[in-house]
Amino acid sequence: MGGGVLWFTGLSGAGKSTIARRVEAQLRERGERVEVLDGDEVRENLSKGLGFSRADRDTNVRRIGWVAKVLASHDVVAITATISPFRAVRDEVRASIPERFVEIYVGTPLAECARRDVKGLYAKALRGEIPQFTGVSDPYEAPEAPELVIETVGETPTESAARVVAYLEERGWIQPTVDRAGCEEGAAYAGG
Numbered sequence: 001m002g003g004g005v006l007w008f009t010g011l012s013g014a015g016k017s018t019i020a021r022r023v024e025a026q027l028r029e030r031g032e033r034v035e036v037l038d039g040d041e042v043r044e045n046l047s048k049g050l051g052f053s054r055a056d057r058d059t060n061v062r063r064i065g066w067v068a069k070v071l072a073s074h075d076v077v078a079i080t081a082t083i084s085p086f087r088a089v090r091d092e093v094r095a096s097i098p099e100r101f102v103e104i105y106v107g108t109p110l111a112e113c114a115r116r117d118v119k120g121l122y123a124k125a126l127r128g129e130i131p132q133f134t135g136v137s138d139p140y141e142a143p144e145a146p147e148l149v150i151e152t153v154g155e156t157p158t159e160s161a162a163r164v165v166a167y168l169e170e171r172g173w174i175q176p177t178v179d180r181a182g183c184e185e186g187a188a189y190a191g192g
Helices: 016-029 039-045 054-073 087-096 110-116 121-126 157-170
Strands: 004-009 034-038 077-081 101-106 148-150
Touching: 004 016, 004 054, 004 087, 016 034, 016 039, 016 077, 016 157, 034 039, 034 054, 039 054, 054 077, 054 087, 087 101, 101 157, 110 121, 148 157
Parallel strands: 004 077, 004 101, 034 077, 101 148
Antiparallel strands: none
């Protein structure tokens, strides 16, 4: 691929990190240089001290975008898995990365995210114990024109990751792999 940014966005618990890690593994198998910038890990290490006000969330997303841009400029595929709730700052990051920016909206419904939540964060947010929780007491602005929409209900993380890889193959950013029978790997997931 030679560098680029795969920007996963969606609610907490949507499946962003899970899918991102599967895409990472598939790209590494193909010899790509890949780094995942997980939203929780970045908050702990790069954005420690930031709160959850809109200004702080925007600062966090800008920092992630800057790191992703630097990685991409060094021929690394930067995969972000971050809520990044506000459309304007996501668009700002996109504009700062001139080539190979792929916005991937993991469009899992709020009820499904809450059902999957092993930490109980949604339950706490719904009880008012966690202020400024995206999707409950703070807004999430879905992308208007993402390159990919991943609906995780009814699709496994492996199938979702295969769709991302198929998209990159279709654009010619990575070469399709061929199994011993001569069939393109992941072809069963293309378009579905």
